[in-house]
Amino acid sequence: MLFNFKTLAVVLILFGFIFPVSGKSPGRCATCGRSIVSSFSVFEGKNYCSEVCVEKLLPTCHQCQKRIISNFIKVENRNYCSDECFDLTISPCEICGLRNRSYVLVEGVPFCEKHAKGPFCEICLLPVKTKADVGDGRLICKSCHQSRAVLTGSRMDLIYQATWKQFSAFSMNTSGSLPVVKMVNKTALNFLLGKTFRDNDIHRSQGFYLRKEETGKPAECTLYLLSAMDEPLVYAVGYHETMHHWLAENYSNVSQKLSHDEHEGLCQWVSWRLCSDLGNVRGVQIIEKDTDPVYGDGFRKVKAVLKEGNVQDVRRWLEQDKGLKVRSVSGQP
Ligand SMILES: [Zn+2]
Ligand SMILES: [Zn+2]
Ligand SMILES: [Zn+2]
Ligand SMILES: [Zn+2]
Ligand SMILES: [Zn+2]
Numbered sequence: 001m002l003f004n005f006k007t008l009a010v011v012l013i014l015f016g017f018i019f020p021v022s023g024k025s026p027g028r029c030a031t032c033g034r035s036i037v038s039s040f041s042v043f044e045g046k047n048y049c050s051e052v053c054v055e056k057l058l059p060t061c062h063q064c065q066k067r068i069i070s071n072f073i074k075v076e077n078r079n080y081c082s083d084e085c086f087d088l089t090i091s092p093c094e095i096c097g098l099r100n101r102s103y104v105l106v107e108g109v110p111f112c113e114k115h116a117k118g119p120f121c122e123i124c125l126l127p128v129k130t131k132a133d134v135g136d137g138r139l140i141c142k143s144c145h146q147s148r149a150v151l152t153g154s155r156m157d158l159i160y161q162a163t164w165k166q167f168s169a170f171s172m173n174t175s176g177s178l179p180v181v182k183m184v185n186k187t188a189l190n191f192l193l194g195k196t197f198r199d200n201d202i203h204r205s206q207g208f209y210l211r212k213e214e215t216g217k218p219a220e221c222t223l224y225l226l227s228a229m230d231e232p233l234v235y236a237v238g239y240h241e242t243m244h245h246w247l248a249e250n251y252s253n254v255s256q257k258l259s260h261d262e263h264e265g266l267c268q269w270v271s272w273r274l275c276s277d278l279g280n281v282r283g284v285q286i287i288e289k290d291t292d293p294v295y296g297d298g299f300r301k302v303k304a305v306l307k308e309g310n311v312q313d314v315r316r317w318l319e320q321d322k323g324l325k326v327r328s329v330s331g332q333p
Contacts, residue, residue, distance in 0.1 A: 031056050061085050095129045123148050123230045134228045136186035148230040156183040156225055156234065163238035166274055171311040172246050179209065179221035179245050189226055204292065207237040209244040221245055232275075236283030239271035251324040258322060265298025266314070269306055272299065276308075 028035050030046040031053035041048045048054045058067040062078040063085035073080045080086040090099040091110035104116035107125055115127045121141035132145030140149060150156050160181045184192070192208055206229060212220040223241050225234060244267055247254045254263065268287050275283030290296030305321075306313050318324040 029053050063088050095127060123228075123233075134185065136188075138186055138228065140228055144230065145228070149228040150183075150231060150234050151228060153183045156227075157181055159231060159234045160223070160225070160238055163235050164242065166235075166278060167239055167242045167246075167270075170270075170274055170277075172243075172270075177218075177221075179223040179242075181223050181225060183227045184224050185227050189224060192224060204295070206233065207241040209241045209248075211245070211248050219248070221248075230282070232280050232282040233286070235278075235280055236271050236275055236286060239274045240267040243267040243270040250327060251318065252327050253323075253325050257324050258318075261294045261298030261301060262322075263298075264294050265300070265302040268295055268299035269302040270314075272303070273308070 027047060029040070029049035031048055034049055036047060036049045041051060041054050043054050043057070055067045055069070058069060059072065059079040060066065061068055061072070061081035063080055066081055068079060068081045073083070073086050075086060080089075087099050087101070090101060091103060092099045093103065093112035093115055094109055095115040096112060098112045100112050102113055103110045104113060105111075106116055106120075106127060109126055111127055118127050119139055120126060121128050121144055122138055123140055123144035126141065128139055128141045130142040132140050132142045132149075134140055134145070134149075145151075150159065161178075164178055189205060189208060192210070193205055206226040208224040210222045210224065223238075223245065225237060225241070229237065247263075247266075258266070268290070272284060272287045274280075275287065287299055290299065305317055319326065
């Protein structure tokens with residue numbers, strides 16, 4: 001959003017001249033009502049006993065509170081005695097402190113035109129003042145790194161356990177065990193994905209579900225989650241990846257029957273349902289605003305069918321419309 005100074009009414013007004021007059025009887029002061037004895041002033045056709053009484057009529061500067069006796073600026077019904085006073089009301093850039101009339105709001109925070117261009121923090125989406133090093137080239141601001149980023153495996157584990165509980169509470173019946181959770185940075189995640197996925201998925205990926213199946217053995221399932229995401233995002237990605245696990249546990253022919261966008265779109269839809277139910281606004285926004293042809297369009301395609309439905313609607317769609325085959329023993333091929 002660009003704050004455009006030109007849209008504001010700027011009015012320059014030159015005040016009437018104040019005459020000091022002496023001589024003939026002037027009557028009473030238009031401000032204080034006292035009768036004027038000798039010396040008095042005339043301003044805009046009225047008589048005043050003193051300059052103090054004249055000044056009481058003058059507008060005050062909204063910034064410095066002084067009476068304005070010459071030219072002034074009127075902006076949004078407020079008066080300012082000078083450009084300097086008006087400029088002090090402009091929000092300073094969060095990075096350099098510059099007060100510029102053409103400042104830009106990014107996510108509601110003011111920045112000068114130069115700093116509003118980024119680069120932006122991946123978590124708060126604001127232009128970065130000081131960059132924190134997460135070891136894989138991602139741009140995260142120092143304040144998000146300190147206060148919002150999930151940086152340890154133990155914290156990631158705790159959040160994932162909560163994710164799993166919330167996922168199960170959505171009546172997603174997962175008789176199998178929790179996948180093992182591993183926290184990885186972007187370099188490691190890209191390396192893992194590089195073996196399996198298209199470029200686009202690698203670029204945007206924040207999680208990865210890996211499943212090894214061997215006849216007669218329980219499947220080995222690992223869920224990789226990206227480090228230094230903020231908590232709401234860990235939840236959103238966690239639901240998505242857990243849905244991959246749920247699908248694989250419950251159906252034997254997922255990738256044959258679901259197109260790539262339906263598969264990812266369904267995982268996004270489940271994440272969106274849970275984020276909406278649990279007040280995870282950031283998760284909801286990220287999913288809804290996604291313009292990706294697979295994840296974003298896939299989500300919208302699945303949402304058009306399942307709407308705000310529940311697990312029964314998911315099962316009905318998968319089994320009746322898509323022809324997915326229910327596994328006889330959960331998790332067994
Ligand atoms: Zn007076
Ligand atoms: Zn002023
Ligand atoms: Zn700046
Ligand atoms: Zn940030
Ligand atoms: Zn996925």
